[in-house]
Each structure stands twice: as C-alpha cells, then as structure tokens.
Amino acid sequence: MSQTAIAWCRDHGMRSLILNITSPQIPALGLYFDLGFMEAGRYFKGMFEMVLLELEL
Numbered sequence: 001m002s003q004t005a006i007a008w009c010r011d012h013g014m015r016s017l018i019l020n021i022t023s024p025q026i027p028a029l030g031l032y033f034d035l036g037f038m039e040a041g042r043y044f045k046g047m048f049e050m051v052l053l054e055l056e057l
Helices: 002-011 026-034
Strands: 016-024 037-045 048-056
Touching: 016 026, 026 048
Parallel strands: none
Antiparallel strands: 016 048, 037 048
C-alpha cells in the first residue's frame, strides 16, 4: 500500500513526502527506511519524541 501511495505521488508531480512518527515505533521506522525515507530531524511534542522522515521523489 505504501508503494502505491508513493507511486501516486510521483505520478502527480509531487517532489517529496514528509511524515512524522514517534521514535518507539521501531518496526515502522524500519519499513520507512526500507522504502527510501531518510531521517530529516527529531523534536518533542509534549512527552513524545517525534521523528521527521522525508522521501525525495
């Protein structure tokens, strides 16, 4: 499903995708890294450490 969404974004002229997840979501981080996302930063939202990920299309 993620690859379909990425392909749709490419086909519609988007240049990048950005998403946020919480740092304890290790399996999700692995999935996004496998899809080509790179870590673009981290920040705290309340007590949660957020990971900012970006995929250049």
